[in-house]
Amino acid sequence: MAANSHSGTPDRREGGNPLPEGWCFSQISDVSLKASQRKPDDEESFAYVDIGSINRDLKVIESPQKLLGKEAPSRARKVIKQGDVLVSLTRPNLNAVALVSGEFDEQIASTGFEVIHPLLVDSRYIFALTKSKEFVDSISGAVQGALYPAAKSSDVQAYCFPLPPLAEQKVIAEKLDTLLAQVDTTKARLERIPDIIKRFRQSVLAAAVSGKLTEEWRKNEGTVWQSLVIDDIGEVKGGKRLPKGDELVEENTGFPYIRAGQLKQGTVINTSDARSKQLFITAETQAKISRYTVNPGDLYITIVGASIGDAGVIPQHYSGANLTENAAKITEFKKPIKSQFLSYWLRSQELQDLIQLEIKSGAQGKLALKRIKELPVPYTDIDEQTEIVRRVEELFAFADRIEQKAAAALEQVNNLTQSILAKAFRGELTAGWRAANPELISGDNSAEALLAKIQAEREKLALEKKAAKKPRKKKTDAVTATKQTR
CATH class of the missing domain: 3.90.220.20 (DNA methylase specificity domains)
Structure with missing residues (x-):
């Protein structure tokens, strides 16, 4: 079985790292199907998802082009379905990935993507994998070409990862949805701080040069502007x-x-x-x-x-x-x-x-x-100017400290996303869940059993595809002979 070839040793280790009970190692190719390709009809209207349609920060499809088939570029060939995971092969270090929502079901994507079509596994878990530093480093390390570095489809398909039982995949995906949404909210708030600080500095300058900053001080000094x-x-x-x-x-x-x-x-x-x-x-x-x-x-x-x-x-x-x-x-x-x-x-x-x-x-x-x-x-006179400069420098120094703390916090939050993903793929987010649900991770519910089911499903689909392509049966020789005697 494919899983055995990647698990390496009986204690489910890859590179010396133990896996939780019920997990095993797999490759992307073991748990997915290749996306189909077709050329859109000339008058067919569709949403075309190219590399520029991916918001790399939010990891979502954003404002794809609406095209007619006759307007489509030659790269518009890959059919995408709800639950597919898109991975840009061009400059993979930029991590332009996205999970296809129902809105873009049966639309067309560029051949510049590897389209992962998960089979009997949770798409959200596979999508989370593609956002991890380990995945990005692995794919980026395999790029070809200096001017426009690009990974190959086989690089994505060969990526080896820890596969949990299906029930645990769903729990992990739900936990990641909650935790990473909280991280994104915190990140968005921290990213607004530089603009807030900029407005604060402008407010300080406005107060300084209008005399408002030293209004009380001036009452005692009697200076005139x-x-x-x-x-x-x-x-x-x-x-x-x-x-x-x-x-x-x-x-x-x-x-x-x-x-x-x-x-x-x-x-x-x-x-x-x-x-x-x-x-x-x-x-x-x-x-x-x-x-x-x-x-x-x-x-x-x-x-x-x-x-x-x-x-x-x-x-x-x-x-x-x-x-x-x-x-x-x-x-x-x-x-x-x-x-x-x-x-x-x-x-x-x-x-x-x-x-x-x-x-x-x-x-x-x-x-x-x-x-x-x-x-x-x-x-105003030099004494008030001096007092204004002192106060502005004090307030600006305060703003600088806030900005530095916000920048440090933002760096920590950026690292937090990868830390959470790493914990998820080590099974640390679901340790308590596994202890409470041993029956959902063992036997027929284990990851190895899941791989066997996927393999069986893959073979079944291959047979159905082959049968669908089989030509009509030729008329029997007896029928042909009868016609010939008439």
Whole structure:
């Protein structure tokens, strides 16, 4: 029997791992039938499920195409039925799998799927197997081709797994439905936290630059806010394009060149990403554009491209760096100013909305230096600015801690799914159930007995299929001879 060839030893071990009582090892091919294929009729309307129809996060079929047969691609051939399990053979590491619901019964899927048609086993159990890390690693390890790595049908069919008795499969599937739904709910809530934190930061900025954050503090200090424009605060100057023929270099020449891709998160970043990696100019180039450098505490604001309006403060370690022509700087302050306070205003939603209006009314989607000079600025004395910066930094630090904890929790939840699946396939989720129902896992109800039933059913279906294809019997020689004598 197929199960014996995979169980390895009498104590039902595979790779040294003991199986619960009544279980045995099997391959996908032992418990399923191959899906049938056909070419849709020209005028036939059907739902076409291709790789793009699978929501990889939710593991469901989502918005398949509605096609007529004459419009169908040549890959639209595999007939799918309710309870079938779809496994994408292309880039199997992405785990595009789904359980076919009644809505898509008798529809057509791409030949890019292996369609598992479970026979006398619980489809939900087989579907859960295909979501496990062990399955993904096994299929991904067998991919063929470098450009579009793809597994083969035989890789899926040969996958070896622990098979419980049918009654236990159903219990496991129900437990997984409940537990994984709870995990998904928790995951969805955690994934919303970054957006909540983002809105919280914007609310803090709005309160800071409107004076609401320090309203009580101001009653004791008696400060008064003014409505100014940026030109009242400091000088607005542009960056500089590299001279024709000069190029950026990766070698640290001592002359860093700040590009637009680095002007993020309210500061200047330096990452391994090509757009935000720190590059440099030569001493010769520096001599040509030395008037376009920045000082610590200067404000930057991007003026072209998709990220127009990104703003922040030049940090200390970028003193004397050269600034891209795609950004402007606010420097040589005319009034006492905390750079961070002005940065909060530039990054606030209120000013960002004004900038977008300026861009739409301007030419070529560019924020001109003249328009920057005319942007409004709320201004208060340096003491209140200092207090605002202190409070904002305190609240932002609190938000950072919440975000870090949420990210750590989300990582744990992501790992929890695989942990639950692993426990399920070791029989740990149903240990108590087995103890209470020994009659449902032994004898004729064992997994080995189930495999025997599947094999018998497979043979029966093969005979029926063969009989259906058998041609009509030829007329007997006697009948033929009688006709000939007439």
